Amino acid sequence: MSSKPQTGEVEEVYLWRGSNEQRALRSMWGKFGRFSYFNQQLGFPVWSGKPVLDFGGNEGNLLMDKDCTIDPEHYYCVDVLAEALAEGRKRFPEAHWIHYNRYNCSFNPEGVRGLPVPDLGIKFEMILAYSVFTHTTREDMHALVEELRGHLAPGGTLAFTFIDPHFHPWPEEYPGNNVRWRLEKSRKVNPQVDVDRLLAQSEGADWCALIDGTGLYVNSNGNWRDEAQRCLTYNMFYTAEFLQKEFPDGTILPPANREMQHCCLIRKSDERV
Numbered sequence: 001m002s003s004k005p006q007t008g009e010v011e012e013v014y015l016w017r018g019s020n021e022q023r024a025l026r027s028m029w030g031k032f033g034r035f036s037y038f039n040q041q042l043g044f045p046v047w048s049g050k051p052v053l054d055f056g057g058n059e060g061n062l063l064m065d066k067d068c069t070i071d072p073e074h075y076y077c078v079d080v081l082a083e084a085l086a087e088g089r090k091r092f093p094e095a096h097w098i099h100y101n102r103y104n105c106s107f108n109p110e111g112v113r114g115l116p117v118p119d120l121g122i123k124f125e126m127i128l129a130y131s132v133f134t135h136t137t138r139e140d141m142h143a144l145v146e147e148l149r150g151h152l153a154p155g156g157t158l159a160f161t162f163i164d165p166h167f168h169p170w171p172e173e174y175p176g177n178n179v180r181w182r183l184e185k186s187r188k189v190n191p192q193v194d195v196d197r198l199l200a201q202s203e204g205a206d207w208c209a210l211i212d213g214t215g216l217y218v219n220s221n222g223n224w225r226d227e228a229q230r231c232l233t234y235n236m237f238y239t240a241e242f243l244q245k246e247f248p249d250g251t252i253l254p255p256a257n258r259e260m261q262h263c264c265l266i267r268k269s270d271e272r273v
């Protein structure tokens with residue numbers, strides 16, 4: 001008899017594209033530290049009164065953080081998952097929920113490749129993307145970051161997270177690095193996942209992709225065998241050193257708020273001064 005998946009054992013994408021049993025876990029899913037994470041990484045700015053774009057914001061986990069001081073009416077969530085946006089809209093009807101039908105091999109395999117980021121007619125002081133480029137190809141990350149720069153107000157900041165494969169996020173209580181943690185999570189859903197073999201493959205990688213928890217591709221986006229160009233889970237890792245080379249004007253910060261993800265801050269110069 002198969003044991004029931006518990007919250008925390010499945011990845012986000014299963015909550016939207018998984019089995020009925022996995023989708024039913026949504027209401028129990030708790031992602032409450034998003035605002036605190038960015039608040040710390042950005043140095044505790046004033047949020048109230050400022051327009052914020054939550055790129056890949058899903059159902060608005062940022063707003064659900066009990067410490068969040070973003071005004072819902074100034075909050076804009078752009079995501080490829082129409083169903084997640086509908087959930088967010090139910091909870092915060094005064095916020096703005098914008099569907100962006102861009103292809104993502106895992107979250108939106110039916111989407112349109114290379115579709116431009118929607119122009120909302122607003123320049124944002126803050127654009128936040130938590131765990132979005134951890135699920136796109138390297139080329140998509142670059143293309144989207146370039147586009148998002150164009151949506152920043154003068155003096156505004158784009159903050160996005162990434163996962164360093166070799167970083168040990170919780171050394172006091174967990175001996176493994178970020179790749180091991182992800183592989184062990186995949187093994188809970190698929191007992192065939194060979195954690196030690198895949199972990200050994202990732203050693204020394206500048207960046208790597210883990211596809212469906214079972215295929216690890218070093219310094220490569222990897223391949224989807226499926227002709228429909230889809231996979232269920234797609235996890236991308238970059239070392240902090242590599243990401244700094246990719247975005248030379250970015251500031252790389254270690255994880256905050258006891259989370260596993262690093263942060264890259266990109267500031268737009270203030271042309272007004």
Ligand SMILES: C[S@@+](CC[C@H](N)C(=O)[O-])C[C@H]1O[C@@H](n2cnc3c(N)ncnc32)[C@H](O)[C@@H]1O
Pocket residue numbers: 012031034055056057058059061078079080081084100102103104107129130131132135136144
């Ligand atoms: C792991 S979830 C993180 C959700 C949310 N940011 C959070 O912190 O809880 C990744 C999100 O990115 C969205 N996403 C993936 N590719 C995207 C793209 N090209 N544009 C916008 N959203 C995207 C997914 O639909 C999903 O909601």
